Amino acid sequence: MPVTHTYNEEHYCKSKRERRNHRMKVGFIGTGSMGGLLIDAFLSSGGLLAGDVIASNRSPQKLARLAQLHPGITLAESNGETASRSDILFLCVKPMEFKTLTDEIAHCLRSEQIVVSITSPVQIYHLESVLPSKIAKIIPSITHSVYSGTSLCVLGSRLEADDRTQLLKLMSHIGTPVEIYEHHTRISSDFSSCGPAFLSYFIERWIEAAVEATGIDHTLAGKLAGEMLLGTGKLLTEGEFTPQQLQDRVAVPGGITAEALNHLRCSLDGVFERLIATTHKKYDEDVAKLDSLFGRDGITRRK
Ligand SMILES: NC(=O)C1=CN([C@@H]2O[C@H](COP(=O)(O)OP(=O)(O)OC[C@H]3O[C@@H](n4cnc5c(N)ncnc54)[C@H](O)[C@@H]3O)[C@@H](O)[C@H]2O)C=CC1
Numbered sequence: 228m229p230v231t232h233t234y235n236e237e238h239y240c241k242s243k244r245e246r247r248n249h250r251m252k253v254g255f256i257g258t259g260s261m262g263g264l265l266i267d268a269f270l271s272s273g274g275l276l277a278g279d280v281i282a283s284n285r286s287p288q289k290l291a292r293l294a295q296l297h298p299g300i301t302l303a304e305s306n307g308e309t310a311s312r313s314d315i316l317f318l319c320v321k322p323m324e325f326k327t328l329t330d331e332i333a334h335c336l337r338s339e340q341i342v343v344s345i346t347s348p349v350q351i352y353h354l355e356s357v358l359p360s361k362i363a364k365i366i367p368s369i370t371h372s373v374y375s376g377t378s379l380c381v382l383g384s385r386l387e388a389d390d391r392t393q394l395l396k397l398m399s400h401i402g403t404p405v406e407i408y409e410h411h412t413r414i415s416s417d418f419s420s421c422g423p424a425f426l427s428y429f430i431e432r433w434i435e436a437a438v439e440a441t442g443i444d445h446t447l448a449g450k451l452a453g454e455m456l457l458g459t460g461k462l463l464t465e466g467e468f469t470p471q472q473l474q475d476r477v478a479v480p481g482g483i484t485a486e487a488l489n490h491l492r493c494s495l496d497g498v499f500e501r502l503i504a505t506t507h508k509k510y511d512e513d514v515a516k517l518d519s520l521f522g523r524d525g526i527t528r529r530k
C-alpha cells in the first residue's frame with residue numbers, strides 16, 4: 228500500500244508535559260483474525276478507547292467492517308499513516324508478509340515508537356535490523372477474546388523500563404502478560420496460542436466417541452466438556468493445583484479414573500514429543516525463510 232499522505236509531525240514534537248497528557252495512539256496493521264480480535268478485546272475491555280485506535284489493512288472491506296463494529300476508530304489511508312501516527316504499533320500480518328510490510332513502513336517510523344510483532348517466527352533481530360523503533364514481540368491468544376489466557380512478551384534491547392510497564396499494562400486488559408525468553412517463544416506459544424486448538428481437537432474427538440458409543444446428545448456433551456475445561460483451568464491457576472495433584476485427587480486408587488488414566492498413559496506415549504517436534508520443525512523452517520528474506524548476513528542472532 229503506497230504512502231499517500233504526508234503528516235504534520237508537530238503532534239510528535241510536543242514538550243514533555245504535553246506528551247504526558249497526550250493519549251497513547253495504538254496502531255494495528257493487518258485487521259484479519261488476530262488484529263481484529265485484539266482491537267475488539269482492547270475496546271470491549273476498556274483497555275483502549277475507540278479514539279486511541281488507528282488501523283490499516285490490505286483489503287479495505289475488512290477495515291470497513293471494523294469501522295462499522297467500532298465507530299470512532301481511525302481508519303488510516305495507508306500503512307505509512309498507521310505507522311507514523313502510532314505510539315505503539317501492532318504488526319498483525321503473517322510471517323512471510325513481514326518483510327514487504329517493514330520495507331513499506333520503515334521510513335515512517337521513529338526511534339521513540341514501539342513496534343510489536345504478534346507472530347512467533349519473526350525474531351526481534353529481524354525487526355531491529357530494519358526498523359528504527361523499539362521492538363517487542365507479543366504472542367497473543369484467541370483466549371483474549373474472553374479476557375483470558377497469557378500473552379507472551381519478548382522485549383527487545385531498545386525498550387526502556389517505562390516502555391515495558393506501558394506494554395504489560397496494555398496487555399493486562401485482555402489477559403495475563405508473561406515475559407519469556409525469545410528462544411522459548413515456540414514452546415510457550417504451543418501452550419498459550421496453539422493450545423486452544425489442540426485441546427479443542429482432543430475434546431472434539433472425545434465428544435464424537437461419546438456420541439457414537441452412548442448416544443449422548445452432542446450439544447450436551449460439548450457443554451459438559453467446556454465447563455469441565457473451564458473448571459480445570461481455574462483449579463490449575465486460582466486453585467493452585469499442579470496437573471499431578473489434580474490427577475491424584477480425582478483418581479481414587481482402584482477406581483475408574485485410575486484405570487482410564489493407565490490407558491491414556493499407554494495410548495499417548497510419544498504423542499507430545501511428536502507434537503513439539505512438529506511445531507518446532509515448522510517454526511525453524513519459517514525462521515530460516517525469514518532469515519533469508521531479511522538478509523541473514525550482518526544480523527547478529529542472539530540465542
Ligand atoms: N490465530 C491465532 O490464534 C494466533 C495468530 N497469531 C499470528 O497472527 C498472525 C496473523 O494471523 P491472522 O490474523 O490469523 O491472519 P489473517 O490472514 O486473518 O490476517 C492478516 C491480515 O493482514 C492483512 N495484510 C497482509 N499483508 C498486509 C499488508 N502489507 N498491509 C496491510 N495489511 C496486510 C491481510 O489482508 C489480513 O487481513 C499470524 O502470523 C499468526 O501466526 C498469533 C497468535 C495467535
Ligand SMILES: O=C(O)[C@@H]1CCC=N1
Nearest residue numbers: 346347348416420421
Ligand atoms: O505464530 C504463532 O505461533 C501463532 C500461534 C497460533 C497461531 N499462530
